[in-house]
Structures are given as structure tokens and as C-alpha cells.
Amino acid sequence: MAKKYVQTLLLIFSFFDIFSQCNISGKIFDFEKKPIISASVILKDSSNKFISYSYSNQSGEFELKNIKIGHYYLSVSSIGFEYKKIEIELLEKKTAIELILKPSFTELKEVIIKSSSSMKIKSDTIVFNADFYKQGDEKVIEDLLRKIPGLVVDNNGTIRVGGKEVEKVMIEGDDFFEKGYKILTKNMPVSPIQNIEIYQHFSNNKLLKGIENSNKVAINLTLNDKAKNKWFGDMELSGGKFKNEMLYEFRDNLMKFSKKFKFYQLSNGNNIGDKAIEDLNKIFQSEDNNNISNLDDNFDDGELIKGVFETPNLKIQRFNFNKSKLFSINSILNISENLKFKILGFLDSDNNVFLKNNIDQFNIGNLNFINSEDFKGIKNKIGGLAKIDFAFDISSVKSLKYSGKFNLGNEYDKIELLFNQKMLNQNLFFEKKSNDQKFEYTEKINQNNVLVFSGRYFKKNTPQYFTTNQVLNFDLLPKNANNTLQFSEGEFQLIGLEGYLLNKSINGNLLEVKFGNQIQSNILKTQLELFENQVSLSVPNGFQNDRIYNLNDLYFSSKYNFNLNNLKIYLQSDFHQQFNLLKVANENLSEKPFFVVPNIGIDWLINKKNIFTASYSIKKQNISQNNLFQGYLQTDIRSLLKGIWRFNLNTTSNLFLNYKYGNFGDDILINTLFFYIKNHEYVGNNYSINQNYSVIQKGLLNNKDLINISSNFDYYLDFINSNFKLNLGLSNSKYNYQINNSSLLEINSLNTNFDIELRSGFKGVFNYHMGTKWVFSEMTNTIVHKNSYNISFLDFNFNIDSKLKLQIQTEKYFYNNVNSELYFIDFSGNYILKDNKLTLSLIGNNLLNNDSFKYVYISDQYNSEIDYKIRPINLLFKIEYRF
Template sequence: MKHLCVLFTILFIKISAQSEIKGIAVAENGQPIVRANVILFNAANEIETFGFSDKTGSFSVSTQKTGNFTLQLAAFNHHPTSIEVVLDHQNKRIDLQKVEISKIPENEIQEVIVTKQNPVRIRKDTVEYTAEKFASGTEMNVEELLKKLPGITVESDGKIKFNNKEVERVMIEDDDLFERGYQTLTQNMPSQSLDKVQVLTNYSRNKLLKDVQNDERVAINLTLKEDAKGKWFGNALFATTSYVENMHQVKLNVMNFSKRRKFYLLYNRNNLGLNEMGGVAYLMNPAQETDAENIGSNLSINPVIRLHQKNSQFSDNRTNFNDDQLASLNYIYNFRNDWKLKFVTVYNDIENRNYTDNTYRFMYDGLQFTNIESKTWKQNIRNLVGKLELSREFSKNANLQFYNKTSSVHERNSNDFIFNGALNQQSGNNRLTSTESKISYTKKLDSSKALVAVARHYYYDRPYNFTDENEVFTYVTGNPEARRIRQQLYSQLNFAGAKISYLNRYSDSKYLELQLGDEYRSEKLNSEISLFNNDLQSIVFNRAEFQNDMYLKQNRVFAKGKFIHTYKNWKYTLDLLSELVSSDFNRTLQSELFVSPGFHIGFEDRKTGSFTLYGNRRFTPLAIENLLQNYIYLGNRNFTEGTAGFQLLPDYSLGLSYSLGDQLTKNLNFSVNYMRLERFMSNNSLVNKNYTFNQTILVEDNDTFFANLEVRRYVRFVKSRFSLLGGFMSSGYKNSINGQELVESTFSNKKVGFEMKSGWTKKINYELGYDWTFSRLKSVSFTNDYLDQKGFFNLYYNFSSEFRIQGNFEYYHFGNTPQKSTRFLDIKADYMIKKLKTNVFLRANNLLNSSTIQRYSLTNVSESIYTQRLMPRHVVLGINKNF
């Protein structure tokens, strides 16, 4: 297999080719022009690709096509220059040497537009697309339009990338309604109202820090046509199956955007397995950002008990037996006195069911047994979130921002488990309340310096009650009457922090950032358990081992410095974090000083490619749920406790990445990373057939190594882009079974695969891919290998600009056991009635009616086969109307 992959790679590289056009952009005096816009047009005056000149004026653009092209160069305050280019065979390289761009006389200077009919305009930090130049009239939403813009790609989850860099925000007329949840906007907003799509590079959320902060973020700003501003528009969708399946989807989006006011209302309900939370999930958890305007991390409390399990193999529409509804209101008002009000509220009701079977075999030190479980998980979550944000611009050198967010979550669980033929019922009731407030003030001292002060408070309160009916405590206590379990838990987190930052851009090549702050947090975790017989009469037993009453108070004073220096094609970044951490864990006091350095070295060159070398050392605190004094019952016959006091776990990491290719197509990407945990959490498991006690222990030294490779080329004779994918991962682990010595194990996997995507301009196109993952678990007493495989084939056919059809096929096979493979076949058909702005669609899902999928897993003491029920075959007919 190894030799086959090497041969395959060699052949692949030889048959792959692109044509390159390069040169040096210079002014009339011979000086290089930095960031000149370089655009390659084909014979139809369509953009083939584009790029920029670097610090030496050098530029390079590539294409897989042949024919007559026009290369156009333009720069601010310069006349555009056009050059006719002929590419008559593959792998042709044209060196234009020096290309002179003449300067516009001062009395004629105006904004530079490449050409009047040009659909793309490139300025210093902005690439602007004219929407109507790329639209065909069949697009039902913004996302479908974005997929047609050169340089922009849209992932399957709705995340957007520009030149392989993830877009952080999508705004409307410079206002950000959805923050990181912009999929709600892009997947629902009609595209016909758009005038321009502006990609903002070096984007900063705080306008005052735009030319100060060293930021490489990317955002998108959507501008509207004049006749769409201040008008109500949106879309409505209704879809249904036959009465047998009785599955439906209803969606309504209503919006109104003007310069002063922006309004967006969304309502959705479905039981088709669709997860509609992607666009509002950012509201549920506090932000974990580390820039100058934020303070605080790891502010959410992980639930000790998880009474619900969802799939992790597929998209939700394969396994999500649901009945969800979501309502969201987003509103922005810009006052005349420079105040801005932003209000967001979300109501969400989720019902999810999951059906799994598991055969578990334990084999260690003479102890062998098999457990067979069948589980029905049912969860209902009701969320209500409100966020109010106020901001004020004070002239041109100061601003103030404040927000408050309040959340309420009510979760209910009702599970039916069958363990070796015996019924086990669980029910849980969990209420969570949290509130978060933050205020920040920015003062711009001059054109290159700024001060940022921020303060934040977060409060989290979570009582948790659940009951479990099984005989596990019969074995634990020796009392045959102990059949019902009730456990009450209570978690609380209180956080307050403040920080001041000084930012100074000394020059275009030097940047300094200094931070000084203090964070205080207090946490509580209590648990208590009660036992009853079948008649609900209380049973007396020794509860001391099953009660917890813990608190953790921590104060962290820190200072952080960052220095960035660029020299020619090199970029150097140095970080240094110093923190004094004082903690009080159940009256055990300790204080310690930690120093965490980090570095980042980058080099970028159009010819030789770019690489990044980085490393850091950090200290991660143990969470309170890892510090349990006594056992907590997790349900499902499992108990856990902690044996370590509060401490910070040290680790360090090193990484290297390399990429080669033009701006739009990264032909080669390679990365390698190494991490060493000097101390890490493991467990000592006390195992028998009827229950497991897990004790958290600290173990020294764990190494993890992983590498990834992606090579993309255009194969001319099939006119398709071919991608070769590879990866390797190896990680060590140490744990103990039944109190014996630590067992050392190593898990590794090697992944190889390929993908092909057609580049045809015809009616038909395709995508296909396949990958093999070779996994190995090596322990002291054995070595086990197994293979996972998955593949896909997507076929697209456009009968006309109004009617298109798509077929998707997926294949999965997990493990070496003689379990069945799983196949999916889906068909999608869309008919666009342009005059009515209406799309009629058909979705035929799981046409092969695959009912289950199996997954094989292995540890150093056990193996298991996990089976999950799948959504049955169903056909959905729907209509989507823009208005």
C-alpha cells in the first residue's frame, strides 16, 4: 500500500499542470508597487483569477485553462494597464518582466476603478464584488451567490472562507446582526436585494483599532440596492412528506434594513432532523476570545452528568429524530447622537431522540465478561436568551461598548435502557440560569497608539436532579431492596475580571501590545444521593462515599506582552504571559507564579511558498468536576471521583506548516504538530460486570504527534481538480485497571484519500472522494489493527437555468469485524420560477432505506460494536418563496 501511494503521488504530480503569468509591477521611476491589483480576464471578460503584488512588486497568477486572456494591473492613484496574453498549451509560463503602471496627475486623481464594467474592484483592504455580475437569477439566498464569487468558498456547515481564511463576520450595511452565527443570514436572506459584496481583510470589530491592532481577520459586508433599503422583504418555506411519515418544515424570514434601523425576524419548525441552531448557537456560550477587548476564558461549566447522547458520525438529518422550533429577533438602531442599540432574543424548543445498541466485551487480567445494552435517549431542551448591547462613538478617538446577556435553559431527559435484558429507566430535570455583562472603553491616543479597558462579570447557576431505576446499588451496598436512585447536584460559577491593554504600532513593521489584568472566580459543586425500594421507601446506607461539598476560589493576576516584527518576507511574533495564581480549594491554600512564552515565525514568498513555525508553553487548570472528593453517580452504572487537588497542568507544543500556490488555489498544504503533556488526567477504573468506578488520577508525560498533507492539482485531460489527502496521528496514554500498575498504550492512525471535483462549464458536474483510515492500538500485551473506509459521489445536472437535479451517494464501513457496510442515496431537485421568485423542490433522503450503522471501537481492555438507528427513507416536497 505504501509503494502504491508513492507511485500514485508521482504520477499525480506529473500529469498535473497549471499555466503561470508572472512579472513585477513598477512605477514610472522604476520603484516596485506594493499591492497592485492583478486581474486575469478570459475572452468573455469574466474574471478567471486575481491577486496582488508583494513588497518587491512581484506578482503571479495561475490558471488551468488555455485561450486568449487579458491581464490587468491597477494601483491606487495609477492608471490601469492591460496586457493581452495567449495560453495555447498546458504548463506554459509567461514572464512579463517589469510592467510599468503610470501615475495619475494630481489634478486628475479620483477613486481608481479597474474598468467600468469590471465586476470586481480591489482597494487596499477591500475586495468588492458587484452582485448582479455573478448572479444568474436562480439564487434563492446570499449563500448561493457567495459560492459563485472567485476566492470565496462555502463549507457544508455554512462557514465561509476567503482565500482559505475563515470569515469571522457577515455584516449588512456595516452593521453586524449575527456575529459568528452569520449562517442564519446567508442561508435565508434573498440575494436579489444585494448591490455589492465587500470582503474586508485586516478587519477589526473596533473601528478605532483598524490601523493600530495587528489583525488578520476577514469579514464580509453586504450592501443593498437603493430600492431595497428600508423595504420589507424575506422568504417563506413550507415542506412536507406524505401523511405516513408525517414530517414537516416551516420557515419564515422577515427583514428590513435601512441606514438607521435593521430588523430581522426568524421562525422555524421542523421534524426532518434538521439542526437550525447553527446561526444562534454563539449566544448560548460565553465568548472565548483573547484579544484586547475580551477577558475571561473557560467560563462555562461542563455538566458532570450527561443523560443524553447524540451521534457524532453524520449530519443531523441522518440520526436526529427531532421536533424543534426556533424563533429569533435581531434589531439594531443607530441614533443620531452616535449611540447604537442592538437587541437579540432567541427562543428555542428542542426535542431529540436517539436509539443505540451496544455489545461490550471486557478482557483484562483473567476477568472477561460481555454486556449487551439497548438504549432509547429522549431529550427536551427549552432555551430563552436575550442580549442587549449599547455602544457610543465619542468623536473620532474614543468609544464605549456595553452588553448584557441573560440565558435560561430547562432540560428534561427520559431514557429507557435495557441492560442484559433488564429494563432501566432514567429521568432528569436540569435548569440553568446565567447572566453575563461586559463593558469596554477604547481611547485612541494618536494614529498608532491606543488604550483599551475592559471589565466583565459572569454568573452561572445550575441545579440538576435525576432518578435511575436499576439494581446497581444492590451490588454496591449489598442491600437487595435498593432499586431506585435519586441524585441531586448543584453547580455555580461566579466570575469577575478587568484588564487594560496598551497597543502601539511603531511602524508598518513593528507592533507592541501590553496587557495587565486580574480575574477572580469562585465555583461550587455539591452532590447528594438517596436510595429507595420499589415502594419508594427510603433505604438507609452509608452516604459518606457518595456526597460532595466543594468550592474553589481562584484569583489570577496576569501580565502579557506581544511583539510583532516584519522584515521583508519574514514575520516574527513573540508572546510572554506571566500569571500569579492563588487558589483556595476546600480550605487548601496555594499560590504559584507561572510563565508561558510563545513564538511564531512566518515566511511568505510567491515562488517558494510560505511556512510558519510556532511553539508555546501553557498551564491549564483542572476543572472542579475533576476534583471530586467522593463518588458521583453518572447514570448507566458508572461512578466517578477525583483524587487530585487543584493544580495547573503544564504542556508545550511545536508546529510547522507549509503552503505553496497562488492566492485562490493552495496547491500544497502541509502541517506537522507535536504536543507534550507533562502531567495529564487519566483514570483508575475498578471494573466488574455490573458497574464501574472511575477514579481520576494524574499521570506524567504524554506525547501526541500529528501531520496533515493536502495536494491539489488540475488534471487537464479530465478537466477536474484532483486532491490527494494524507494524515498521521500518534498519541500515548497511560491508565490503570482495578488498582494495578499503569498500562501504557499507543493509539495511531494513518489516513490516505483523494477527492476530485470537475471544472466543467457544461450542464453536468461531479464531486467524488474516498479515504482509508488505518488505526492501530498497541498495548503491553497486544496489538490490534482495524480499517475505516468512507466515500462519496455527488452528481449535478442543470437541465436549464430554472431546473437542476443533484444526486448524492455515501458509503461507510467501520472496523475489521464482519459488520455490514452502510450506504446512502439522496436525490435533490429544484425548479426555479423566476417571475414569482419561487423555488419548488423535492428532497428524497436515504432512498436505500439504510436502517442502522455500526461502529467498531477498541481500548486496551475492551472492544465494542456500537449500532445506531438511522432516519428512515422519506421524500420531502416543498416550496420556498422570496418576497
């Protein structure tokens, strides 16, 4: 573009300057002698170095001052004109130049700069600086995440953004626990966190990004420099004594996060009621990938007797009499840029004691009786889980992932039940062994097309041994039997393969096509053996099972998403051809059903503040394998269960509506949710109840309705610097059941809840948080029965100075059928020593020393009064050390 052009100059010479500094002034014109405004004038020396520069003014004049004598190049340019460069020999104090520029072609030139810079600006990312939101009293990551605008963390630690649960919480781009993120958020300390990044429209599979319509959200935490590449963590030790019992808790976190190697070790041992992580089996559910949604954990895996004790509606630390231990090591290795290897390992053991007593009164037809029970349950669990993941980027458009999960554990539950003055003992021992292998191959064919091919193999064995020391007159069993042993073996296997194709068109419409085959095989073998004083009596007919259930599902799904600016509509149809088989010794049932599942939905961004979502689908589901068996199964010393022996595709219609108003930070936020589910067919219960035992017979019933409306409302009250929250909910369900050979009875259960919360945002020493929650329930059988309860709380927070903090929490429980109210007071005081490295705390729980929690339920057929034993007052002294 440069054009060297030598022009005759009009030079006006002036005196020689003793300081050898010159000024260059000049004028720039076009060929019509009109001045060129704002032309750039650059003076460079012979080595092309910038010496001086200026721009011409409204008269086309410019001046460059204080230039040393010498040889220079002067270039002049202006848009619309040809660039000009001249040589100047500066000998004089003042040099004046006149330049004429020729016009260049006035064509529009467009230059697109492709971003090659490492500073990529992502549009779906929101980043929060942790220091800005930290206020000094957060301990674990969950405490900090509660403060971030837009993030909602509920009582269980579930994190949601805009009502949607996050997929994962990553650290420096790597994820350890997927949906089990609570392991991280409830244990990892907060001090090394620098930024909290929220990724919207997140794709678990990065090759799908930009193609799939994803509403998923993920969180990434970045670390500050002090924590990167270094070993850091914390240790906590608490101790206390109550009567003769020593109370203790030990926790530690040890971490190192560098680009190539990430390591996270945690452990927890306590008997103060804390649960470090949730049930190991629940924490690693499959990623909810669109592409293998038919291969996810959406199946009953054949565990018929669950060792679950009924617990009161209180936070777990109040009633969990425990001795728990957990140890976990987790590591991520980035072997190369394309290969990532992750290994997780958990070992946990838990001993729990659970105590309650209850009095139940039954009025069913002609049958009236009262049972009194004194229940003591002891649970011993031990388990281990190992998970191995590989992720290999074959090329920039191909990737391969493998994941293997191995689970081994056993549990021993012992129940001592004093039932109407008779001591009943039952013992449940079971083993869990499972292995789960998955692979996923993704190929991005071009900008708009992606193919994902995935497979899974899952096998689980849960042998269970259930013994009891009484036979409670099951009318079907011999009277002299006084011990039972039930052995049940469930084996569940699943194998599946799926292909998934996505095609995105230019206007944003997305076509998704899935095809696959899934085969499930469930073997159920149960045997009930009766003993009289250790001598085997019989293996009664009708109480044994040996059945195989095979489900073979060949499916094809197509979904089309229309993208019309603010309105998104999707239409989906799933086609299924199944080959199902139920087999016992001399009987086979088989069917080959073909059915279609339609689904339609819209997503309407009315404007920035208003969003409306709706969807409607008609789903069909086979009867669960947990209900498919012929013989009786003993689920409890006083309960028997009998299944169904038939196939059926249960149809449900589902309507879902959601309306959101406002963004977090606005004065008003409203979120309203409505859904209606109608089960055209469902598996219902036929109860046979007498004083000593009950039998539940599963059967196919018609028409179960569920309506649920809930609404959340947030409003900031300026004049008292406080935030007001209101939650309203209504849930109504209507269904049928039978009891003691009655005709089909209808029950309508209506629950409404109403809670208000007010929280202050004062600066300074004092803050409060108060709230009250009312729940009303109305059950209609033959008569309407109302039960209600109220939970209120009032918390105070004092920040006395930067080192000393005090919190007091009070709660009140009121049940309308219980005469007295129950109050709880807890407090905690912290003192920070040594620059945040050492913290001393004094913690007191249940200061009023309540020892039981009472609950009363009243209806026309059944009254129950339950007294749960809860943990008494305890006082703990805690030291925490951070490094």
C-alpha cells in the same frame, strides 16, 4: 501665479470674414527664440468661459479654429515657464500671434493631495460581485459563499479564508451574530446580495485598526438597491408522509435592511431532522479579542453531567428523529451616527428521540463478560436567549461598548436502557440560567498608542436532578436501595478587569502590554440520596460534595512584535500570580503559585506564493474545576466519577508549523500543518470496570504526546476539466491509563486518513462530483489493533434547462469489521415558476430505505458492535415563495 503681461503683438490682418468666424494661429518661443513644445493654449471669453484650447507642436505653433469675432483672453502655459495671459480683440478672419515666455525658476514643487473625496479606496478589501458568481441554484448565503474564490466552507458551514475562520458576516456594515454567523449564512436567502466583501487584517475594535497586528478576516455583504429599505424574505413549506407519520417543515425569513434600522426575523419548525441553528449556548461565544483574551470563554463552567447522546458518523438529517421549533427576532438600530443599539432574541424547543442497540465484550485481565444494551433516549429542550449590545462612539478617539447576554432554559432527558434484560430508567432534568455582562472602553491616545480597558461579570447556575431506578451493586452502597436521586448544584461566577496598552513604533514594531485580575468562584454541591421504594434510605458518605473553588489570577503580559519586511517575529511572556483556594467543610487547600508562560512565533512571507508560520509556547494551566471534587458523582446509571483533590499547574509544550503554497485560482494549492503538543502533566483516568458498572477516578499523570500532520493539495486537471483534491492526515497520540488496578498502561493511537476528490467543471447539462475517504486507525495496548473505514460518494447534477434541475447523491459506507456495505441514495428535483418567485421541489432521502447504521470496533480489551437507528425513506414536496 497669474501674471498679467501685455506684450507687443505682431498681427497680420486678413480680410473681414462674412461668417464672423476667425482662426487664431501663433507661435510660442522662449527668450532664446527656441520653440516651446506642448505649451497649453487656452482661449476664454470675458466671462471666463472656455472657448477653445490647444497645445503647441514641435515647432511651437498652435492654431485655434472657428472662433467668433469678439473679445477674448488667451493664456499660455508650460512647465518651466511663467504663465502668460493676453487680451485679444478678434476682428479678422485670421489672427496670428507670437508669444515669448519667460522661464520660471526650475524648482521641484511637490503637492500632496489629502483624500477628502468620499471615494475611499481601501487596500485590505477584496470585493466580489455576487451576480458574477451566482449560478441560479443557490438558496441560502452559504451556498453562494462556497463559490467565491478564496472562501472555504466546510460541512458544518464554518467559513474560512486562507485557513483562518472569519470573525463575522456583516450585512451593509452591521453585524448581528458575531461568531454565530451560521444563523445568517444557513438561513438568509441569497437573492438580495449584491457584493461580497472580504476584509483582511480586520480589527473588531475599529480604534485598533492600523495599530494591532491582526490576521483576522471578516465578510461584509452588500445588498442590491431593490432590497435596500424594503421588507423582503421568503417562506418555505414542505410536506410528506411516511407510514402514519406526517412529515413537515416550515421556514421563513423576514428582513429589512436600511441604514438606521435593520431587522431579521426567522423561524423554523420541522420534524424532518433539520437543525436550523446549532446549540444556542454555543453560538454566542465571546469575540476572540486580543485585549480580553483572558476574559473569554476559556473556562469550564461547571456543568458536570452533559446530556449528550453518542451519535453515528453521518449527517444529522439521517439520524435526527426530532420535533424542532425555532423563533428569532433580531434588530440593529443606529440611533445616531455615534450610537448603535442591537437586540437579539431566540426561543427554541427541541424534542429528540434516539435509538441504538449495542453488544459490548470486555476482556480485562481475569474479567470477561458480554453486555447487551437496547438504548432509547428522549430529549426535551426548551430555551431562550436574549442579547443586548450598545456601542457608543464618545468621540473620534474614544468608544464605549456594553454587551449583556441572558440565557434561560431547561432540559429533560429520559433514558430507557434494557441492559442484559433488565430495564434501567434514568431521568436527567436540569435548568440553565446564566447572565454575562461585558464592557469595553477604548481610547486612542495618539496615532501610535491605544488603551483598552475592559471588564466582565459572568454568572451561571446549572442545577441538575438525576434519578435512576436501580442501584447496580456499587459495592459501596447498601443492597436494598433501588432508586437514586442525585441533586447537583453548580454555581459559577467570574469577574474580571483588564487594561491593555498597544504601542506601535514607526518601523512597524508593536508592543502590547496587558495587566489584569480575574477571579473565578465555583461552588459545587452534590447530594446522592438512596431510596427503597420511595422511602429514603440514606445519604451515603463519600457520595456528597460541598466544595468551593476560588481562583484569583493577577497577571501581566507583554508581547513584542518585530516587523522586518517579509519576516515577522513575536516574543511574548505572561506572568501570573495566583491565589487559589479549595474548601470543603473541614479542609482547606490553598496555594499561591507564580509562573511564567513564554511564547515565540514567526510569520515568514517567503514570497507571494510561499508563506511559512511557526510558533512555540510553554503553557501552564490549573486543573479544571470539573475535576476538582472529593466525593463520588453519578454521571450515568452505570457510571461513577471521582475527582482529584489537589492543585497542580499542568505544563504543556506546544509547537506549531504551517506552510502554504499558492493562491486560490492557481493550478496548485498546498497547505501543510504540523503540530506537536506534549502534556508534561495531565489529568488521566483510572478505570474500574465490572459487568454492571464502571468507576472513573481522575488522577494526575505524566507525559501525554500528540503529533498531528495534515496536508491539503489541490490540482486542476485541464484535459478532463476537473479539479482534483487530496487530503492526507496523520495523528498519533500516546498516553497512559490504568484499568482495574493494573500498573500504568500505555496506549498509542495512530490515525491516518487519506481522501481524494474529483469534481468536474463542465459547461452544459451534466456535472459530477466523486470522492473517497479512507481512515485507518491503529491502537496499540499490548497488541496492535487495526480498524478502518471508507466513505465514498458519487453525485450527479443535471441542469436540464433554466427552470428544471435535478441532483442525485449516492454514498457508500464500509467498515472493515462489518460484513456488509451501506449505500444511501438521495435526490432532489426543482422546478422554477414565475420569475424566481416560486419554486416547487420534490425531495427524496434514503431511497434504499436503510433503517440502521452499524459500527463495529475491535481491540484486545474491548469489542463493541453498535446498531444506530436511522430515519427511513422519506419523500417531501416543497413550495418556496420569495417576496
